[in-house]
Amino acid sequence: MRKIIHIDMDAYYAAIEIRENPALKGKCVIVGGSPNSRGVVSTCSYEARPFGVRSGMASSQAWRLCPQGVFIFPNFKLYKEVSEQIREVFQRYTDLIEPMSLDEAYLDVTENKIDEQYATTIAHRIKQEILQTTRLTCSAGVSYNKFLAKIGSELNKPDGLAVIPPQKAQEILFNLPIEKFYGIGKVTAARMKKLDINTGKELHDLPMKEMIRHFGKTGLFYYYVVRGIDNREVITERNPKSISCEDTFDRDIDDLTELLELLKQVVSRLTNRMQRKQINGQSVILKLKYDNFEYITRTQNIPYLTNDPDQIYRTAELLLIQNWDKNRKIRLLGVGLNKLDTEIDDQAEQLVIPLSFDDLM
């Protein structure tokens, strides 16, 4: 049986800001865009949560809900440094670390550097050492697979530690509200509720066939995890599946020339990043968000791998012109690439000559 720990920092960005400026302690700290901008909330302190402030919410809305909140613009450089320190703590115990973001990681401690039999002991020590090193608290989940470890870290937040052994897994999973299942977002949760599935128990009762019929391949994933089965490995080096950049404008725009100019800037940011990371992609995705927050994404394949700004811009431009409903104003433009060579490389064993072509076709 594997021993997996999921570590999730508590209100990470807000906690760091409070650490840096103790005067903020006890206040509603909201890290994200400023409320008179069109930014969103990245993290908020626990004090802000009773007001209904949540990550991903528009800052302006957060401000309406919690006018006494202290809004702080994120300092990612600092957050990254702290994450580095946390990672060093993890590395004292294992090299099988899968960072999910700056504030969250899975650890496989089945075999560990201190030959400790109990993963719970390791989780305790990690929590303590993170607190000593960074003066920040985290929550840990300990179990025999990633899914349950993640559920565990959610159970007693903040500063919690939960262990889910196999004999307890079913009870916890059965009582879990459907939206707490990892990977089930708002949309899927709503669809499940329509099918009268509100808890893990009800999810468990849906036959495999039905699950696949309603939710496709992910349905199968839910089918197994609700039975406590999740064989996903802790992946230390993750190859990105896609790369993207987007820009929310400071006002809504419906002028094509202006949009194309902004599109060019987004593409240029994207391709700079791709060139720095030496990533090529073969499928361009355009994301358009209208002023009512509705958005569409459209994809166009390019016949070969590229990170060339002109090529990607031309494809994105075409997608914009073809798909934009010109009666509506645009709030956000995003461009991304799929089918990256980082991903394809894993399967494509046949090496190919890097031929360069003058044109798109």
Added chain:
Amino acid sequence: MKLAIEKKDLINHIMHLASIIPGKITSPILTNYLIQVDADSGLMQITASDLEITVIAQFPALVQESGVTAVSARHLNEIINSMPDQMVYINKVDDNLKIQCNKIDFNLLCADHTLFPIIPSRDLSNAYLTSAEEFHRMIAKTAFAVSNDTNRAVLTGICWQITPDWHLMAATDGRKVAEIKVPHSPWLNRNAHAVDNDGELSVSLGNDSVEKILPVKTVNFLQKVYDSDVKELKIVIENNGFMFAYADYTVFSHIIEHKYPDYQKAFIHDLPNSVLIDKEALKTAIKRVSLMSPADNMRIRFDIDADRFEISTFNREEGEAKQVLESFSYDGTSANISINHRFVLSILDAVDTDKVKLKLGSAKEPLMIYNEQQPESQEITFLLMPLRS
């Protein structure tokens, strides 16, 4: 229209024309042959076209009455093919083509021949006279490496470069490259008419070189009708198309309008390890070992050092195989490479000499394959990209 022709004469001429009929029906008239017969010249002419390539076959027949019509290409081929080896009588009555042979009667409905695309005129005054055999050989060495990825039209043809001193054909699908380069006098000559017309010729040949991309469908057709008894191939190169006149056929083909990518960058002629080995022995061993190779990537592996050349494969689900070859000469240190067996066999089939020369470097570098010849007289170069090991 009224004529008689030996079944064999007719079927020999239309058998390859069928490959020109478009697979996807873009315009219904193109599923037909255009048939024209002329009593004065005693010639029958059958045309097939997919708009990009148009082929005319022209040959003698006993024509009693001139005429023109269009009929289903597939049906005509199947009908004529089914006939006994005797005289076939063809007679157009109203909208029906009556085809009779012995006591067999077919009535084939005619299509409206006026819908058929306009056939370009056959003007050979600017033609080059070339050696059909040489042209045939160059295509045979390269056509197998053409890509079938229609997203990348430029790779679906053979790149043909002509300079004053030599000419070259090359093809690649990104995984393998085949190139043949030969000095071209005396085989490429302008014919007598063309000399008078230098001004116009410079459009196509210029002073330095031309590079044109021959669509694979065109060259495949020319390969099919190749006949070692017919030595002359006439070629007209214009800005937007080729015309080939060969035996009883005239082929009008579009040119793939692109710059061919610089595949030569991938060639590494000075790889450190060099093998010389009997080609048939190598092919037999590869075919044998590859019986066990995985179906998805067709992987086989070469492990070579001075006294041992091992070909091996292994397939997680089914088993493994290996063969050691001992009769070869080697210059280099020990080396290995993993490759797709089908690709390497397609290349070895194009090697001319009894022994084949392989050059390899690291497992990530290409495998270079040559005829057994001195480098300075080397005509062909093959490259195969390895599989990740």
